[in-house]
Amino acid sequence: MTQSATPDIAAGRLRPDEIAANFEDIKPPLDRKKALIESSRCYFCHDAPCVEACPTSIDIPNFIRMINTGNTLGAAEKILEANILGGMCARVCPTEILCEDKCVRNTSEDKPVNIGMLQRFAVDHLMENGRYPFTRQAPTGKRVAVVGGGPAGLSCAHRLAMLGHDVTIFDARDKLGGLNEYGIAAYKTVNNFAQAEVDFVLSIGGISVKTGQALGRDITLDQLRRDFDAVFLGLGLSGVNALGLEGEEQLSGVMDAVGYIADLRQASDKGKLKVGRKVVVIGGGNTAIDIAVQTKKLGAEDVTLVYRRAPENMSATWHEQEFAQINGVKIKHWARPVRLIGHNGAVKEVEFERTALDDRGRLVGTGDTFAIPCDHVFKAIGQKFVKDPVNGKARESLDLADGKIAVNEEMKTSLANVWAGGDCVASGTDLTVQGVEDGKVAAHAIDRTLRGAK
């Protein structure tokens, strides 16, 4: 193996037109004709299984029928009533494990109705051509603070504004959108859609936005609870898990995937992003897939994703795994990192130990190791809730469960007048659509509480 003196991490590995082509929309939208054909495949099931599988319970057969009759605006309204971020969910939902997985068409022909693309067709049409479909109820005079402008926060804020409450969204970043803006792979949400959707959400009126306001730094929960009638926390997961290996913090070239993805999403010129010739990604979730594919699309020569268990254990869906492989990512299973090998302060190899399940089904190392040479290592082994900003110096602490905020079925936390939802709550999945539902459920609970407590 030849070793260069310096790690090969460089910008501009591909021509600008190649980069542009690589980051085009991976699923180009349906045109009207395709939408008509696809919508005609829906059987208009009664009590449809797809609806049950949707965390926001969008009335899928109804909206698809509306597309088929040419009532595309009606279809979009139907979607947005249930899920105000229906446009983004249409792009990023793992429909293959949600609505489309339950489509009855799978039973006999193994090809579900393309619900996600139909949803996108309808919502895009409304956002481009329609009048704003929501109005606000009579003002209640109540004020609600929403901390975190990601999917959960936006959904909660919109619903509260509709119900007549005044909302202030606080977000630590410069832009709202949360992971929609900073996390999702670029080719899933092209043309600045995340911000267009934020603008769409805010068009309801009654929502003021304060960006650059981090909880625990610029604002405190105590203060919000004092100044507002209710607080919704949609904080997401701001911490990333560490490998726990020596040199992880010191060696250059070892990075958190989420940080790099955020930079990539914000880059005005992706060609200026530096990426290694040889990339190793550690993890098995969607973030791992996203960093692997995106570094490949930036021009990395070899991208190897290493996961410690079997394909079916990866939290990235089969569809995502396949997508990575189609895009030239090599996926290795049953190995865990045991050592980062550096040279002149930069990572040059990761040593892995092969893994297996023991008699009791526990993951164990086999002692057998191998090394993968690399210039760039991305850690994508999960994110975690950081509790300090919430509980640090608060008079009353939020109850946690499994390291996240504990909530009841109405998304109510242990504190009076504080609700929470999205990735930061204990029940949270890592799905955008679940965040939207949490925010909606919380908004209605807040509304009931505020109206009851005149």
Place this chain on the structure above:
Amino acid sequence: MADLRSNFLGIKSPNPFWLASAPPTDKEYNVVRAFKAGWGGVVWKTLGEDPPIVNVSSRYGALHSADQRMIGFNNIELITDRPLDVNLREIKQVKRDWPDRAVVVSLMVPCTEEAWKGILPLVEDTGADAVELNFGCPHGMSERGMGSAVGQVPEYVGMVAKWCKQHTRMPVIVKLTPNITDIRKPARAAKEGGADAVSLINTINSITSIDLDIMAPTPTVDGKGTHGGYCGPAVKPIAMHMVADIARDPDTFGLPISAIGGIANWRDAAEFISLSAGTVQVCTAAMHYGFKIVDDMISGLTHWMDSKGYATIEDFRGRAVPNVTDWQFLNINYKSIARIDQNKCIKCGLCHIACEDTSHQSIAKIKDNGTRRYEVIEAECVGCNLCAHVCPVPDCISMVSVDTGKPYLNWTQDPRNPMRKAAE
């Protein structure tokens, strides 16, 4: 292997599949293409007196199913817009070149004996096998006292048929309009007038759609529309009823019928033949897909006949006629109920909601640990078939006969019938 050869009024054709009088048979070019494709015969698009008629621009309207296929079609075209001598010359040439195929000529002239007397010898000279009198065209020509304006008056139908039989030795087929209350009346009149056969149905008065942007019917001619003649798969049930009515009417029983109306494949053809049609005529399906559809008609009918042991068309022609009856003679004691094949069910719930919302509440929705299951409540099921029709899976819901242990009893015999004649 089944023999599809057809002999209709002495007109022989290699199969019973003819193209109906319509745009596909307007000129030699199309007809030759059709014969090359395998069609057994054609009815040449209606000839009239010179000068030829003039057509408008924008002529067809359509009704589509959800998957964008045409299930209904209408037109506001008139008869041929080419000079009579051009058509006659081409007919003669085609018949000479394709002697084994049926070439029937459709005619429509004003309702005077001179007019019919004048045109018939010209057609006879072409060597054509027969004439078909177009008493059906429901638009345009009817405003000029021809087409359905004749076909809607049984006396005229009989009168013109009689003239034609007097002035030609060719077989005379009378094409009937469905735009009438009782199809048996013009059919009887045609028979009385001496017609050798009837063909039906011609197109049905229709407006296929309104263009909601310009608030006008389609097809739209400079902002206006008119009713056109409706055809295609959607009219097949209407045509079948009318054919059956003539086939079982004692006054017209045995009158040869060339069936027309939504025939698109071998199965449609077999159904019409089972109702006694001697040949079947096709237009819309050919206009939709081209002439190649005859391949399936020939091969499909052959295979089906082989599977049933029918050697010739005559072996099954008319076999369904005795089973077409009046409602009052249906067995009121017969009972069938729906049965759902759970292995085929895809759990769409359409049977349940159709029955629950609009019928007899006899399909239960059961949820077991999140698994859906739909079950027929046999005691409530009246055997209406709705569930079987809305089910998207072939053969998933079948209607099963139940032995009630009761004898045949029709409404005329039923004690619950207040109009029942007293038992002897």
